[in-house]
Amino acid sequence: MTQVFYDKDINKAALEGKKVAIVGYGSQGHAHAQNLRDSGYEVVVGLRPGKSQEKAQEDGFETKAVAEAVAEADVTMVLLPDENQPKVYEDSIKDNLKSGSALAFAHGFNIHFNQVVPREDIDVFLVAPKGPGHLVRRTYEEEAGVPALYGVFQDVTGNATDVAMAYAAGIGAARAGVLETSFQEETETDLFGEQAVLCGGLTSLVKAGFETLTEAGYQPEVAYFECLHEMKLIVDLMYEGGMENMRYSISDTAQWGDFVSGPRVVNDETKARMKEVLSEIQSGEFAKGWILENKAGRPQYNAINNKEYQHPITKVGQDLRELMPFVKQPVSGKKKEGNV
Numbered sequence: 001m002t003q004v005f006y007d008k009d010i011n012k013a014a015l016e017g018k019k020v021a022i023v024g025y026g027s028q029g030h031a032h033a034q035n036l037r038d039s040g041y042e043v044v045v046g047l048r049p050g051k052s053q054e055k056a057q058e059d060g061f062e063t064k065a066v067a068e069a070v071a072e073a074d075v076t077m078v079l080l081p082d083e084n085q086p087k088v089y090e091d092s093i094k095d096n097l098k099s100g101s102a103l104a105f106a107h108g109f110n111i112h113f114n115q116v117v118p119r120e121d122i123d124v125f126l127v128a129p130k131g132p133g134h135l136v137r138r139t140y141e142e143e144a145g146v147p148a149l150y151g152v153f154q155d156v157t158g159n160a161t162d163v164a165m166a167y168a169a170g171i172g173a174a175r176a177g178v179l180e181t182s183f184q185e186e187t188e189t190d191l192f193g194e195q196a197v198l199c200g201g202l203t204s205l206v207k208a209g210f211e212t213l214t215e216a217g218y219q220p221e222v223a224y225f226e227c228l229h230e231m232k233l234i235v236d237l238m239y240e241g242g243m244e245n246m247r248y249s250i251s252d253t254a255q256w257g258d259f260v261s262g263p264r265v266v267n268d269e270t271k272a273r274m275k276e277v278l279s280e281i282q283s284g285e286f287a288k289g290w291i292l293e294n295k296a297g298r299p300q301y302n303a304i305n306n307k308e309y310q311h312p313i314t315k316v317g318q319d320l321r322e323l324m325p326f327v328k329q330p331v332s333g334k335k336k337e338g339n340v
């Protein structure tokens with residue numbers, strides 16, 4: 001079985017005395033910067049002038065232009081949006097990295113798909129938390145953590161693995177479990193997970209359920225609670241104790257319905273589509289489409305984003321959540337909304 005590492009297994013000294021530049025202060029950036037600082041490491045935040053820079057300064061960080069932050073760092077963690085990384089790497093990172101320092105990522109996309117070709121005299125590793133950035137911060141503050149994968153692409157110093165593992169521990173991931181991967185495995189599984197299951201699969205499932213009920217004449221509020229709100233309560237039970245724990249908690253009627261109806265909804269055809277999605281990720285077709293979409297100024301992304309925002313589930317959800325202030329959690333970092 002794959003070895004999963006925890007705090008006690010990790011050589012924290014590998015990162016001690018090193019200066020870490022966190023480039024970007026969004027969802028992941030604010031969490032890495034704050035967790036590493038609280039773990040006792042020296043952090044400088046690299047940014048352009050703007051909202052994130054103000055936020056990082058409010059949070060007590062020294063901020064510098066990306067080039068300057070990189071120039072003084074022993075580890076540079078790139079937490080910019082994936083689509084901006086190649087240009088910022090060329091313009092501000094590449095020529096400023098200290099020889100023998102480490103360049104790090106939280107997702108393997110740009111290295112794996114050759115959008116960033118790293119210099120040969122530096123270490124290159126990834127530490128990819130398996131959770132959204134604001135939870136990387138929130139769980140850290142609760143003495144818990146989000147698990148993470150680490151992987152090494154280039155090891156010129158011979159220390160890249162130890163530094164990557166110590167970095168993962170520094171952001172709190174080794175409280176939950178840290179395991180080794182490759183850039184290829186991280187990139188392909190991460191893209192597949194978010195597309196087919198976690199984000200794309202989930203939103204499509206919720207919408208299809210909501211539409212089925214409302215089109216049959218049921219109240220949208222009832223459909224919202226049934227298909228979206230309760231999802232979290234059910235998923236929390238799976239998070240805490242697996243599918244068996246969730247099934248233990250639900251009624252036997254619900255469990256029987258789960259057995260007989262679930263596989264009719266998510267069936268062999270769905271799985272065949274999942275395989276299609278995976279093979280487009282593996283072949284680079286998905287990456288090519290996303291890179292070109294960005295080059296074109298995101299016409300399709302914006303059109304779909306606006307259309308999705310108009311879906312009836314958005315409005316009914318907003319109205320219902322207004323009346324449930326307790327469900328609102330402060331989300332630091334970015335907040336994504338329809339760009340209407």
Ligand code: NDP
Nearest residue numbers: 024025026027028048050052079080081106107132133334
């Ligand atoms: P965000 O979009 O939340 O944040 C991006 C940050 O980069 C902002 O602070 C933004 O600042 C800054 N930025 C953007 N362009 C530039 C630029 N040209 N120069 C300087 N700063 C810039 O990114 P995420 O945290 O979502 O993603 C970061 C990385 O983490 C990606 O590789 C992603 O795949 C990975 N990841 C993300 C997860 C998540 O939970 N979101 C989960 C796991 C991995 P400004 O305010 O100036 O625009």
Ligand code: MG
Nearest residue numbers: 130131190194
């Ligand atoms: Mg992910």
Ligand code: MG
Nearest residue numbers: 107190191194
């Ligand atoms: Mg991802």
